[in-house]
Amino acid sequence: MTWFEEKLYDHWRQSFKIGRVLFHEKTDFQDLVIFETPGFQRVLALDGIIQVTQGDEFVYHEMLAHVSTLAHGDARAVLIIGGGDGGVLREVLRHPVERCTMVEIDPGVIELCRKFMPDISRGAFDDPRAEIVIADGVKYVAETDRKFDVIIVDSTDPIGPGEVLFTEAFYASCRRILTERGVVVTQNGVPFLQPEELTTTHRRLSKLFPDAGFFVAAVPTYVGGFMTLGWASLDPSNRARPVEAIREQFTKLQINTRYYTPEIHVASFALPKYVQDLMTKE
Amino acid sequence: MTWFEEKLYDHWRQSFKIGRVLFHEKTDFQDLVIFETPGFQRVLALDGIIQVTQGDEFVYHEMLAHVSTLAHGDARAVLIIGGGDGGVLREVLRHPVERCTMVEIDPGVIELCRKFMPDISRGAFDDPRAEIVIADGVKYVAETDRKFDVIIVDSTDPIGPGEVLFTEAFYASCRRILTERGVVVTQNGVPFLQPEELTTTHRRLSKLFPDAGFFVAAVPTYVGGFMTLGWASLDPSNRARPVEAIREQFTKLQINTRYYTPEIHVASFALPKYVQDLMTKE
Numbered sequence: 001m002t003w004f005e006e007k008l009y010d011h012w013r014q015s016f017k018i019g020r021v022l023f024h025e026k027t028d029f030q031d032l033v034i035f036e037t038p039g040f041q042r043v044l045a046l047d048g049i050i051q052v053t054q055g056d057e058f059v060y061h062e063m064l065a066h067v068s069t070l071a072h073g074d075a076r077a078v079l080i081i082g083g084g085d086g087g088v089l090r091e092v093l094r095h096p097v098e099r100c101t102m103v104e105i106d107p108g109v110i111e112l113c114r115k116f117m118p119d120i121s122r123g124a125f126d127d128p129r130a131e132i133v134i135a136d137g138v139k140y141v142a143e144t145d146r147k148f149d150v151i152i153v154d155s156t157d158p159i160g161p162g163e164v165l166f167t168e169a170f171y172a173s174c175r176r177i178l179t180e181r182g183v184v185v186t187q188n189g190v191p192f193l194q195p196e197e198l199t200t201t202h203r204r205l206s207k208l209f210p211d212a213g214f215f216v217a218a219v220p221t222y223v224g225g226f227m228t229l230g231w232a233s234l235d236p237s238n239r240a241r242p243v244e245a246i247r248e249q250f251t252k253l254q255i256n257t258r259y260y261t262p263e264i265h266v267a268s269f270a271l272p273k274y275v276q277d278l279m280t281k282e
Numbered sequence: 283m284t285w286f287e288e289k290l291y292d293h294w295r296q297s298f299k300i301g302r303v304l305f306h307e308k309t310d311f312q313d314l315v316i317f318e319t320p321g322f323q324r325v326l327a328l329d330g331i332i333q334v335t336q337g338d339e340f341v342y343h344e345m346l347a348h349v350s351t352l353a354h355g356d357a358r359a360v361l362i363i364g365g366g367d368g369g370v371l372r373e374v375l376r377h378p379v380e381r382c383t384m385v386e387i388d389p390g391v392i393e394l395c396r397k398f399m400p401d402i403s404r405g406a407f408d409d410p411r412a413e414i415v416i417a418d419g420v421k422y423v424a425e426t427d428r429k430f431d432v433i434i435v436d437s438t439d440p441i442g443p444g445e446v447l448f449t450e451a452f453y454a455s456c457r458r459i460l461t462e463r464g465v466v467v468t469q470n471g472v473p474f475l476q477p478e479e480l481t482t483t484h485r486r487l488s489k490l491f492p493d494a495g496f497f498v499a500a501v502p503t504y505v506g507g508f509m510t511l512g513w514a515s516l517d518p519s520n521r522a523r524p525v526e527a528i529r530e531q532f533t534k535l536q537i538n539t540r541y542y543t544p545e546i547h548v549a550s551f552a553l554p555k556y557v558q559d560l561m562t563k564e
Contacts, residue, residue, distance in 0.1 A: 010299070011299040011319055011320040012297070012319075012321055013296065013297040014297075015287075016293065016294055017293040017294070039293045039294055040294075056474070059507065192502045193502070218507040218554075219507060220475070220506045220507040223502070223505045226500040256555075257555050258554070258556045259556060260555065261552070261555055261558075263552040263553075264552045266552070267548075267549035267551075270543070270548070270549035271543075271545075272541040272542075273538075273541055273543055273546075274541060277540075
Protein backbone atom coordinates (compact mmCIF):
# COMPACT_ATOMS: atom_id res chain seq x y z
CA MET A 1 0.00 0.00 0.00
CA THR A 2 1.58 3.26 -1.11
CA TRP A 3 -1.54 5.45 -1.47
CA PHE A 4 -4.41 5.95 0.95
CA GLU A 5 -7.62 6.50 -0.99
CA GLU A 6 -10.57 8.08 0.82
CA LYS A 7 -13.95 6.77 -0.31
CA LEU A 8 -16.36 9.24 1.30
CA TYR A 9 -18.18 9.96 -1.97
CA ASP A 10 -19.02 7.45 -4.68
CA HIS A 11 -18.00 9.69 -7.60
CA TRP A 12 -15.06 11.62 -6.19
CA ARG A 13 -11.99 10.56 -4.24
CA GLN A 14 -8.86 12.00 -2.71
CA SER A 15 -5.64 10.05 -2.21
CA PHE A 16 -2.62 10.65 -0.02
CA LYS A 17 0.81 9.21 -0.65
CA ILE A 18 1.76 7.10 2.35
CA GLY A 19 5.21 7.69 3.72
CA ARG A 20 4.93 5.41 6.75
CA VAL A 21 2.09 3.69 8.58
CA LEU A 22 2.40 4.40 12.31
CA PHE A 23 -0.65 2.51 13.56
CA HIS A 24 -3.28 0.28 12.01
CA GLU A 25 -6.02 -1.56 13.85
CA LYS A 26 -8.82 -3.34 12.10
CA THR A 27 -11.50 -4.84 14.30
CA ASP A 28 -15.05 -6.00 13.63
CA PHE A 29 -16.21 -2.52 14.63
CA GLN A 30 -13.77 -0.15 13.00
CA ASP A 31 -10.68 0.30 10.87
CA LEU A 32 -8.36 2.94 12.31
CA VAL A 33 -5.11 4.00 10.66
CA ILE A 34 -2.52 6.68 11.36
CA PHE A 35 -0.01 7.34 8.60
CA GLU A 36 2.45 9.97 7.46
CA THR A 37 2.12 11.81 4.16
CA PRO A 38 4.19 14.62 2.63
CA GLY A 39 2.34 17.94 2.80
CA PHE A 40 -0.02 17.02 5.65
CA GLN A 41 2.34 15.14 7.99
CA ARG A 42 0.39 12.70 10.16
CA VAL A 43 -3.15 11.69 9.22
CA LEU A 44 -5.78 9.79 11.22
CA ALA A 45 -8.44 7.96 9.22
CA LEU A 46 -11.41 6.03 10.59
CA ASP A 47 -13.18 3.50 8.41
CA GLY A 48 -11.54 4.97 5.35
CA ILE A 49 -12.56 8.59 6.10
CA ILE A 50 -9.99 11.27 6.94
CA GLN A 51 -10.66 12.57 10.47
CA VAL A 52 -7.74 14.87 11.12
CA THR A 53 -4.40 15.76 9.59
CA GLN A 54 -1.56 17.54 11.34
CA GLY A 55 -1.08 19.75 8.30
CA ASP A 56 -4.46 21.46 8.27
CA GLU A 57 -6.14 20.76 11.64
CA PHE A 58 -5.40 24.35 12.63
CA VAL A 59 -8.14 25.64 10.33
CA TYR A 60 -11.21 24.10 11.94
CA HIS A 61 -9.80 23.83 15.45
CA GLU A 62 -9.06 27.56 15.48
CA MET A 63 -12.38 28.44 13.89
CA LEU A 64 -14.49 26.27 16.24
CA ALA A 65 -12.70 27.55 19.34
CA HIS A 66 -12.04 31.22 18.64
CA VAL A 67 -15.20 32.24 16.78
CA SER A 68 -17.41 30.77 19.52
CA THR A 69 -15.38 32.07 22.45
CA LEU A 70 -14.72 35.56 21.07
CA ALA A 71 -18.29 36.00 19.81
CA HIS A 72 -19.44 35.30 23.37
CA GLY A 73 -16.81 37.60 24.80
CA ASP A 74 -16.87 36.35 28.39
CA ALA A 75 -16.67 32.55 28.20
CA ARG A 76 -15.72 30.99 31.52
CA ALA A 77 -17.14 27.47 31.22
CA VAL A 78 -16.68 25.73 27.86
CA LEU A 79 -17.90 22.25 26.89
CA ILE A 80 -16.43 20.23 24.04
CA ILE A 81 -18.35 17.20 22.78
CA GLY A 82 -16.00 14.80 20.96
CA GLY A 83 -12.71 16.34 19.91
CA GLY A 84 -10.59 13.43 21.14
CA ASP A 85 -7.48 14.64 19.31
CA GLY A 86 -7.27 17.61 21.69
CA GLY A 87 -7.05 20.30 19.00
CA VAL A 88 -10.13 22.25 20.05
CA LEU A 89 -9.16 21.84 23.71
CA ARG A 90 -5.74 23.33 22.92
CA GLU A 91 -7.26 26.40 21.27
CA VAL A 92 -9.96 26.96 23.93
CA LEU A 93 -7.33 26.86 26.69
CA ARG A 94 -5.51 29.77 25.05
CA HIS A 95 -8.39 31.87 26.40
CA PRO A 96 -8.70 32.78 30.10
CA VAL A 97 -11.51 30.26 30.68
CA GLU A 98 -12.05 28.84 34.17
CA ARG A 99 -12.75 25.32 32.99
CA CYS A 100 -12.96 23.44 29.71
CA THR A 101 -14.81 20.13 29.94
CA MET A 102 -14.28 17.66 27.14
CA VAL A 103 -16.68 14.73 26.81
CA GLU A 104 -15.24 12.04 24.55
CA ILE A 105 -16.88 8.65 24.16
CA ASP A 106 -13.74 6.76 23.13
CA PRO A 107 -10.68 6.90 25.43
CA GLY A 108 -8.76 4.99 22.76
CA VAL A 109 -8.85 7.97 20.41
CA ILE A 110 -7.38 10.28 23.06
CA GLU A 111 -4.65 7.78 23.84
CA LEU A 112 -3.73 7.22 20.20
CA CYS A 113 -3.67 10.93 19.40
CA ARG A 114 -1.56 11.75 22.45
CA LYS A 115 0.89 9.04 21.42
CA PHE A 116 1.07 9.48 17.65
CA MET A 117 -0.10 13.07 17.09
CA PRO A 118 1.08 14.98 20.18
CA ASP A 119 1.47 18.16 18.14
CA ILE A 120 -2.31 18.48 18.01
CA SER A 121 -3.03 18.60 21.76
CA ARG A 122 0.38 20.11 22.67
CA GLY A 123 0.03 19.49 26.37
CA ALA A 124 -3.60 20.66 26.61
CA PHE A 125 -4.68 17.45 28.37
CA ASP A 126 -2.34 18.31 31.24
CA ASP A 127 -3.73 21.81 31.76
CA PRO A 128 -5.36 22.03 35.22
CA ARG A 129 -8.35 23.77 33.65
CA ALA A 130 -9.01 20.78 31.36
CA GLU A 131 -11.55 18.26 32.61
CA ILE A 132 -11.73 15.10 30.53
CA VAL A 133 -14.89 13.05 30.85
CA ILE A 134 -15.12 9.67 29.13
CA ALA A 135 -18.82 9.41 28.40
CA ASP A 136 -21.50 9.48 25.75
CA GLY A 137 -21.93 13.15 24.82
CA VAL A 138 -25.65 12.76 24.17
CA LYS A 139 -26.22 11.31 27.63
CA TYR A 140 -23.92 13.92 29.22
CA VAL A 141 -25.79 16.96 27.86
CA ALA A 142 -29.14 15.34 28.72
CA GLU A 143 -28.21 14.70 32.34
CA THR A 144 -25.67 17.23 33.59
CA ASP A 145 -26.64 19.92 36.09
CA ARG A 146 -23.82 22.20 35.00
CA LYS A 147 -24.18 25.21 32.70
CA PHE A 148 -21.84 26.34 29.95
CA ASP A 149 -21.22 29.61 28.13
CA VAL A 150 -19.96 27.90 24.98
CA ILE A 151 -20.55 24.37 23.65
CA ILE A 152 -18.37 23.10 20.80
CA VAL A 153 -19.47 19.94 19.00
CA ASP A 154 -16.41 18.49 17.27
CA SER A 155 -18.04 15.39 15.82
CA THR A 156 -17.58 13.06 12.88
CA ASP A 157 -20.00 13.26 9.95
CA PRO A 158 -23.65 12.34 10.58
CA ILE A 159 -23.12 8.77 9.40
CA GLY A 160 -23.02 5.87 11.86
CA PRO A 161 -22.27 6.60 15.52
CA GLY A 162 -21.88 10.37 14.99
CA GLU A 163 -25.48 10.74 13.82
CA VAL A 164 -26.91 11.26 17.32
CA LEU A 165 -24.94 14.51 17.58
CA PHE A 166 -27.08 16.01 14.80
CA THR A 167 -30.52 15.29 16.28
CA GLU A 168 -33.06 17.78 17.57
CA ALA A 169 -33.01 16.06 20.97
CA PHE A 170 -29.26 16.63 21.24
CA TYR A 171 -29.52 20.30 20.23
CA ALA A 172 -32.35 20.79 22.76
CA SER A 173 -30.19 19.35 25.52
CA CYS A 174 -27.41 21.73 24.52
CA ARG A 175 -29.79 24.67 24.77
CA ARG A 176 -30.93 23.52 28.21
CA ILE A 177 -27.40 23.62 29.64
CA LEU A 178 -26.35 26.98 28.13
CA THR A 179 -26.01 30.11 30.21
CA GLU A 180 -28.12 33.11 29.27
CA ARG A 181 -26.02 34.42 26.37
CA GLY A 182 -24.68 30.99 25.39
CA VAL A 183 -23.39 29.81 22.01
CA VAL A 184 -23.23 26.37 20.38
CA VAL A 185 -21.01 25.66 17.37
CA THR A 186 -20.86 22.37 15.47
CA GLN A 187 -19.01 20.57 12.68
CA ASN A 188 -21.47 20.49 9.80
CA GLY A 189 -19.82 18.99 6.73
CA VAL A 190 -19.19 20.29 3.22
CA PRO A 191 -22.48 21.59 1.77
CA PHE A 192 -21.44 21.40 -1.89
CA LEU A 193 -21.16 17.61 -1.56
CA GLN A 194 -23.40 17.00 1.49
CA PRO A 195 -26.26 19.48 0.91
CA GLU A 196 -29.00 17.66 2.88
CA GLU A 197 -26.96 17.87 6.07
CA LEU A 198 -27.05 21.66 6.02
CA THR A 199 -30.76 21.92 5.30
CA THR A 200 -31.62 19.45 8.05
CA THR A 201 -29.37 21.06 10.66
CA HIS A 202 -30.72 24.50 9.89
CA ARG A 203 -34.32 23.36 10.32
CA ARG A 204 -33.52 21.73 13.65
CA LEU A 205 -31.46 24.61 15.10
CA SER A 206 -33.95 27.26 13.96
CA LYS A 207 -36.72 25.64 15.96
CA LEU A 208 -34.69 25.87 19.14
CA PHE A 209 -32.56 29.02 19.00
CA PRO A 210 -33.40 32.69 18.37
CA ASP A 211 -30.28 32.93 16.18
CA ALA A 212 -29.33 29.87 14.13
CA GLY A 213 -27.14 29.62 11.05
CA PHE A 214 -23.65 28.79 9.87
CA PHE A 215 -20.19 30.19 9.41
CA VAL A 216 -17.60 28.86 7.00
CA ALA A 217 -13.99 27.70 6.85
CA ALA A 218 -11.89 26.44 3.94
CA VAL A 219 -10.20 23.24 5.12
CA PRO A 220 -7.75 21.69 2.64
CA THR A 221 -8.58 18.01 3.29
CA TYR A 222 -12.34 18.47 3.81
CA VAL A 223 -12.66 18.90 0.10
CA GLY A 224 -15.53 20.36 -1.88
CA GLY A 225 -15.30 24.09 -1.19
CA PHE A 226 -16.31 25.56 2.16
CA MET A 227 -17.06 23.41 5.16
CA THR A 228 -19.87 24.85 7.26
CA LEU A 229 -19.81 25.16 11.02
CA GLY A 230 -23.19 25.26 12.71
CA TRP A 231 -24.02 28.33 14.81
CA ALA A 232 -26.77 28.54 17.44
CA SER A 233 -26.95 31.37 19.92
CA LEU A 234 -29.36 32.41 22.64
CA ASP A 235 -28.38 36.04 22.10
CA PRO A 236 -28.38 37.41 18.54
CA SER A 237 -25.89 40.11 19.54
CA ASN A 238 -23.12 37.48 19.74
CA ARG A 239 -23.10 37.18 15.93
CA ALA A 240 -23.11 40.94 15.52
CA ARG A 241 -20.18 41.65 17.84
CA PRO A 242 -18.14 44.39 16.11
CA VAL A 243 -14.73 43.53 14.69
CA GLU A 244 -13.10 46.23 16.86
CA ALA A 245 -14.30 44.58 20.09
CA ILE A 246 -13.19 41.15 18.86
CA ARG A 247 -9.80 42.53 17.80
CA GLU A 248 -9.24 44.21 21.15
CA GLN A 249 -9.96 41.01 23.08
CA PHE A 250 -7.99 38.82 20.65
CA THR A 251 -4.95 41.10 20.76
CA LYS A 252 -4.86 40.87 24.55
CA LEU A 253 -4.58 37.08 24.33
CA GLN A 254 -1.22 37.53 22.58
CA ILE A 255 -1.52 34.26 20.69
CA ASN A 256 -0.41 33.26 17.23
CA THR A 257 -2.98 31.71 14.94
CA ARG A 258 -2.50 30.34 11.44
CA TYR A 259 -6.03 30.79 10.05
CA TYR A 260 -8.15 32.81 12.50
CA THR A 261 -8.03 36.59 12.56
CA PRO A 262 -10.73 38.95 13.86
CA GLU A 263 -11.42 39.92 10.23
CA ILE A 264 -11.79 36.26 9.21
CA HIS A 265 -14.14 35.82 12.20
CA VAL A 266 -16.54 38.44 10.87
CA ALA A 267 -16.07 37.39 7.23
CA SER A 268 -16.84 33.73 8.00
CA PHE A 269 -20.52 34.60 8.56
CA ALA A 270 -20.88 35.74 4.93
CA LEU A 271 -22.29 32.70 3.15
CA PRO A 272 -22.12 31.90 -0.57
CA LYS A 273 -25.50 32.10 -2.27
CA TYR A 274 -25.72 28.31 -2.75
CA VAL A 275 -25.31 27.83 1.01
CA GLN A 276 -27.98 30.45 1.75
CA ASP A 277 -30.29 28.66 -0.67
CA LEU A 278 -29.76 25.34 1.13
CA MET A 279 -30.74 26.98 4.43
CA THR A 280 -34.17 27.92 3.14
CA LYS A 281 -34.77 24.79 1.06
CA GLU A 282 -37.96 22.92 2.01
CA MET B 283 -10.63 3.79 -17.81
CA THR B 284 -13.36 4.41 -15.24
CA TRP B 285 -11.64 7.00 -13.02
CA PHE B 286 -9.81 10.19 -14.02
CA GLU B 287 -6.95 10.81 -11.63
CA GLU B 288 -5.46 14.30 -11.46
CA LYS B 289 -1.73 14.37 -10.83
CA LEU B 290 -1.08 18.04 -10.05
CA TYR B 291 0.76 17.30 -6.79
CA ASP B 292 3.13 14.42 -6.17
CA HIS B 293 1.74 13.51 -2.73
CA TRP B 294 -1.96 14.23 -3.12
CA ARG B 295 -4.48 13.34 -5.82
CA GLN B 296 -8.14 13.74 -6.63
CA SER B 297 -10.10 11.33 -8.84
CA PHE B 298 -13.40 11.67 -10.66
CA LYS B 299 -15.56 8.76 -11.72
CA ILE B 300 -15.92 8.91 -15.48
CA GLY B 301 -19.43 8.52 -16.79
CA ARG B 302 -18.68 9.13 -20.46
CA VAL B 303 -15.74 10.55 -22.42
CA LEU B 304 -17.02 13.17 -24.85
CA PHE B 305 -13.73 14.22 -26.42
CA HIS B 306 -10.14 13.10 -26.17
CA GLU B 307 -7.23 14.42 -28.23
CA LYS B 308 -3.67 13.52 -27.50
CA THR B 309 -1.02 15.22 -29.62
CA ASP B 310 2.71 15.74 -29.17
CA PHE B 311 1.91 19.07 -27.51
CA GLN B 312 -1.03 18.36 -25.25
CA ASP B 313 -3.54 15.86 -23.94
CA LEU B 314 -7.03 17.32 -23.80
CA VAL B 315 -10.03 15.41 -22.49
CA ILE B 316 -13.66 16.30 -21.81
CA PHE B 317 -15.65 13.81 -19.76
CA GLU B 318 -18.80 13.57 -17.68
CA THR B 319 -18.77 12.80 -13.97
CA PRO B 320 -21.60 12.61 -11.42
CA GLY B 321 -21.58 15.63 -9.13
CA PHE B 322 -19.62 17.96 -11.41
CA GLN B 323 -21.21 17.17 -14.80
CA ARG B 324 -18.78 17.94 -17.63
CA VAL B 325 -15.08 18.37 -16.91
CA LEU B 326 -12.27 19.67 -19.13
CA ALA B 327 -8.75 18.51 -18.28
CA LEU B 328 -5.54 19.58 -19.98
CA ASP B 329 -2.41 17.46 -19.60
CA GLY B 330 -3.98 15.69 -16.66
CA ILE B 331 -4.92 18.89 -14.79
CA ILE B 332 -8.57 19.87 -14.19
CA GLN B 333 -9.21 23.20 -15.93
CA VAL B 334 -12.94 23.68 -15.51
CA THR B 335 -15.99 21.70 -14.40
CA GLN B 336 -19.57 22.59 -15.13
CA GLY B 337 -20.48 21.83 -11.53
CA ASP B 338 -18.35 24.45 -9.81
CA GLU B 339 -17.18 26.92 -12.48
CA PHE B 340 -19.68 29.43 -11.09
CA VAL B 341 -17.50 30.06 -8.05
CA TYR B 342 -14.41 31.56 -9.67
CA HIS B 343 -16.14 32.95 -12.76
CA GLU B 344 -18.55 34.93 -10.57
CA MET B 345 -15.79 36.03 -8.22
CA LEU B 346 -13.38 37.14 -10.96
CA ALA B 347 -16.10 39.05 -12.84
CA HIS B 348 -18.26 40.59 -10.11
CA VAL B 349 -15.67 41.52 -7.49
CA SER B 350 -13.56 43.36 -10.09
CA THR B 351 -16.46 45.07 -11.86
CA LEU B 352 -18.42 46.06 -8.75
CA ALA B 353 -15.32 47.20 -6.86
CA HIS B 354 -14.63 49.55 -9.77
CA GLY B 355 -18.25 50.63 -9.89
CA ASP B 356 -18.25 52.15 -13.38
CA ALA B 357 -16.61 49.59 -15.66
CA ARG B 358 -17.29 50.27 -19.32
CA ALA B 359 -14.37 48.57 -21.06
CA VAL B 360 -13.33 45.17 -19.70
CA LEU B 361 -10.47 42.97 -20.93
CA ILE B 362 -10.28 39.22 -20.32
CA ILE B 363 -6.98 37.44 -20.92
CA GLY B 364 -7.56 33.72 -21.49
CA GLY B 365 -10.93 32.45 -20.32
CA GLY B 366 -11.61 30.44 -23.48
CA ASP B 367 -14.53 28.57 -21.90
CA GLY B 368 -16.55 31.81 -21.87
CA GLY B 369 -17.52 31.69 -18.19
CA VAL B 370 -15.96 35.02 -17.18
CA LEU B 371 -17.27 36.60 -20.39
CA ARG B 372 -20.78 35.41 -19.49
CA GLU B 373 -20.60 37.00 -16.02
CA VAL B 374 -19.03 40.29 -17.19
CA LEU B 375 -21.75 40.74 -19.82
CA ARG B 376 -24.40 40.66 -17.10
CA HIS B 377 -23.11 44.15 -16.25
CA PRO B 378 -23.95 47.19 -18.42
CA VAL B 379 -20.44 47.32 -19.92
CA GLU B 380 -19.94 48.89 -23.35
CA ARG B 381 -17.47 46.28 -24.54
CA CYS B 382 -15.82 43.16 -23.22
CA THR B 383 -12.71 42.12 -25.13
CA MET B 384 -11.49 38.56 -24.66
CA VAL B 385 -7.98 37.67 -25.82
CA GLU B 386 -7.56 33.92 -26.06
CA ILE B 387 -4.48 32.33 -27.61
CA ASP B 388 -6.13 29.04 -28.59
CA PRO B 389 -9.23 29.13 -30.80
CA GLY B 390 -9.53 25.37 -30.34
CA VAL B 391 -10.44 25.78 -26.66
CA ILE B 392 -13.26 28.20 -27.49
CA GLU B 393 -14.58 25.86 -30.16
CA LEU B 394 -14.47 22.79 -27.92
CA CYS B 395 -16.11 24.55 -24.99
CA ARG B 396 -18.86 26.00 -27.18
CA LYS B 397 -19.52 22.53 -28.55
CA PHE B 398 -19.20 20.33 -25.46
CA MET B 399 -19.78 22.75 -22.56
CA PRO B 400 -22.25 25.32 -23.93
CA ASP B 401 -23.72 25.84 -20.46
CA ILE B 402 -20.57 27.72 -19.47
CA SER B 403 -20.68 30.51 -22.08
CA ARG B 404 -24.51 30.41 -22.43
CA GLY B 405 -24.59 32.52 -25.57
CA ALA B 406 -22.05 35.09 -24.34
CA PHE B 407 -19.92 34.72 -27.48
CA ASP B 408 -22.87 35.97 -29.56
CA ASP B 409 -23.41 39.11 -27.48
CA PRO B 410 -22.73 42.19 -29.68
CA ARG B 411 -20.65 43.70 -26.82
CA ALA B 412 -18.27 40.69 -26.87
CA GLU B 413 -15.11 41.12 -28.93
CA ILE B 414 -13.12 37.93 -29.31
CA VAL B 415 -9.47 38.35 -30.27
CA ILE B 416 -7.38 35.27 -31.05
CA ALA B 417 -3.92 36.38 -29.99
CA ASP B 418 -1.16 36.01 -27.44
CA GLY B 419 -2.35 37.90 -24.33
CA VAL B 420 1.17 39.01 -23.41
CA LYS B 421 1.70 40.54 -26.84
CA TYR B 422 -1.78 42.10 -26.81
CA VAL B 423 -1.34 43.99 -23.53
CA ALA B 424 2.16 45.09 -24.58
CA GLU B 425 0.99 46.55 -27.90
CA THR B 426 -2.61 47.72 -27.72
CA ASP B 427 -3.49 51.42 -27.75
CA ARG B 428 -6.79 50.82 -26.00
CA LYS B 429 -7.50 51.41 -22.30
CA PHE B 430 -9.55 49.25 -19.93
CA ASP B 431 -11.30 49.85 -16.62
CA VAL B 432 -11.00 46.23 -15.56
CA ILE B 433 -8.59 43.48 -16.66
CA ILE B 434 -9.36 39.87 -15.71
CA VAL B 435 -6.60 37.29 -16.13
CA ASP B 436 -8.25 33.87 -16.30
CA SER B 437 -5.13 31.81 -16.84
CA THR B 438 -3.90 28.28 -16.17
CA ASP B 439 -1.37 27.69 -13.38
CA PRO B 440 2.11 29.23 -13.77
CA ILE B 441 3.53 26.04 -15.24
CA GLY B 442 4.38 25.75 -18.92
CA PRO B 443 2.71 28.15 -21.38
CA GLY B 444 0.70 29.96 -18.67
CA GLU B 445 3.85 31.15 -16.89
CA VAL B 446 4.20 34.35 -18.96
CA LEU B 447 0.92 35.60 -17.46
CA PHE B 448 2.58 35.77 -14.02
CA THR B 449 5.62 37.88 -14.96
CA GLU B 450 6.42 41.42 -13.92
CA ALA B 451 6.55 42.46 -17.56
CA PHE B 452 3.00 41.23 -18.10
CA TYR B 453 1.69 43.00 -14.98
CA ALA B 454 3.46 46.23 -16.06
CA SER B 455 1.74 46.05 -19.43
CA CYS B 456 -1.59 45.61 -17.70
CA ARG B 457 -0.95 48.69 -15.61
CA ARG B 458 -0.05 50.69 -18.72
CA ILE B 459 -3.40 50.00 -20.39
CA LEU B 460 -5.61 50.64 -17.34
CA THR B 461 -7.76 53.74 -17.01
CA GLU B 462 -7.19 56.00 -14.00
CA ARG B 463 -9.09 53.97 -11.39
CA GLY B 464 -8.46 50.62 -13.06
CA VAL B 465 -8.40 47.16 -11.48
CA VAL B 466 -6.62 43.92 -12.44
CA VAL B 467 -7.67 40.54 -11.02
CA THR B 468 -5.91 37.23 -11.67
CA GLN B 469 -6.14 33.49 -11.06
CA ASN B 470 -3.47 32.78 -8.46
CA GLY B 471 -3.66 29.14 -7.40
CA VAL B 472 -4.16 27.45 -4.04
CA PRO B 473 -1.67 28.88 -1.52
CA PHE B 474 -1.81 25.99 0.93
CA LEU B 475 -0.34 23.71 -1.75
CA GLN B 476 1.34 26.30 -4.01
CA PRO B 477 2.75 28.81 -1.51
CA GLU B 478 5.60 30.20 -3.63
CA GLU B 479 3.18 31.38 -6.28
CA LEU B 480 1.48 33.75 -3.85
CA THR B 481 4.70 35.20 -2.46
CA THR B 482 6.10 35.79 -5.94
CA THR B 483 2.94 37.38 -7.31
CA HIS B 484 2.63 39.65 -4.31
CA ARG B 485 6.19 40.90 -4.69
CA ARG B 486 5.66 41.62 -8.39
CA LEU B 487 2.28 43.34 -8.04
CA SER B 488 3.38 45.43 -5.05
CA LYS B 489 6.18 47.00 -7.08
CA LEU B 490 3.73 48.20 -9.71
CA PHE B 491 0.44 49.06 -8.01
CA PRO B 492 -0.44 51.34 -5.06
CA ASP B 493 -2.85 48.64 -3.85
CA ALA B 494 -1.86 45.00 -4.39
CA GLY B 495 -3.09 41.90 -2.63
CA PHE B 496 -5.50 38.99 -2.89
CA PHE B 497 -9.06 37.95 -2.31
CA VAL B 498 -10.22 34.39 -1.80
CA ALA B 499 -12.78 31.90 -3.08
CA ALA B 500 -13.49 28.31 -2.04
CA VAL B 501 -13.65 26.27 -5.26
CA PRO B 502 -14.59 22.59 -4.80
CA THR B 503 -12.27 21.11 -7.46
CA TYR B 504 -9.33 23.47 -6.87
CA VAL B 505 -8.59 21.56 -3.73
CA GLY B 506 -6.43 22.59 -0.79
CA GLY B 507 -8.51 25.22 0.99
CA PHE B 508 -8.93 28.71 -0.45
CA MET B 509 -7.82 29.63 -3.92
CA THR B 510 -6.44 33.15 -4.10
CA LEU B 511 -7.33 35.68 -6.76
CA GLY B 512 -4.76 38.38 -7.36
CA TRP B 513 -5.87 41.99 -6.85
CA ALA B 514 -4.06 45.07 -8.19
CA SER B 515 -5.68 48.47 -8.26
CA LEU B 516 -4.57 51.96 -9.22
CA ASP B 517 -7.04 53.41 -6.70
CA PRO B 518 -7.02 52.01 -3.15
CA SER B 519 -10.64 53.15 -2.67
CA ASN B 520 -11.82 50.34 -4.97
CA ARG B 521 -11.00 47.77 -2.31
CA ALA B 522 -12.69 49.83 0.39
CA ARG B 523 -15.97 50.35 -1.47
CA PRO B 524 -18.72 50.01 1.18
CA VAL B 525 -21.00 46.99 1.07
CA GLU B 526 -24.07 49.26 0.84
CA ALA B 527 -22.85 50.81 -2.42
CA ILE B 528 -21.98 47.41 -3.85
CA ARG B 529 -25.35 46.02 -2.79
CA GLU B 530 -27.24 48.90 -4.38
CA GLN B 531 -25.45 48.46 -7.71
CA PHE B 532 -25.69 44.65 -7.61
CA THR B 533 -29.42 44.70 -6.82
CA LYS B 534 -30.07 46.93 -9.85
CA LEU B 535 -28.49 44.29 -12.12
CA GLN B 536 -31.29 41.89 -11.12
CA ILE B 537 -29.16 38.82 -11.71
CA ASN B 538 -29.01 35.50 -9.90
CA THR B 539 -25.66 34.30 -8.69
CA ARG B 540 -24.80 31.02 -6.97
CA TYR B 541 -21.70 32.09 -5.00
CA TYR B 542 -21.26 35.87 -5.19
CA THR B 543 -23.14 38.20 -2.88
CA PRO B 544 -22.15 41.76 -1.88
CA GLU B 545 -21.35 40.39 1.60
CA ILE B 546 -19.12 37.65 0.13
CA HIS B 547 -17.44 40.37 -1.99
CA VAL B 548 -16.35 42.28 1.12
CA ALA B 549 -15.61 39.12 3.12
CA SER B 550 -13.36 37.70 0.38
CA PHE B 551 -10.69 40.32 1.18
CA ALA B 552 -10.25 38.90 4.71
CA LEU B 553 -7.28 36.57 4.39
CA PRO B 554 -6.39 33.65 6.67
CA LYS B 555 -3.25 34.30 8.67
CA TYR B 556 -1.19 31.74 6.72
CA VAL B 557 -2.00 33.62 3.50
CA GLN B 558 -1.05 36.96 5.07
CA ASP B 559 2.22 35.41 6.19
CA LEU B 560 2.99 34.22 2.66
CA MET B 561 2.50 37.78 1.36
CA THR B 562 5.24 39.16 3.56
CA LYS B 563 7.58 36.17 3.27
CA GLU B 564 11.02 37.10 1.96
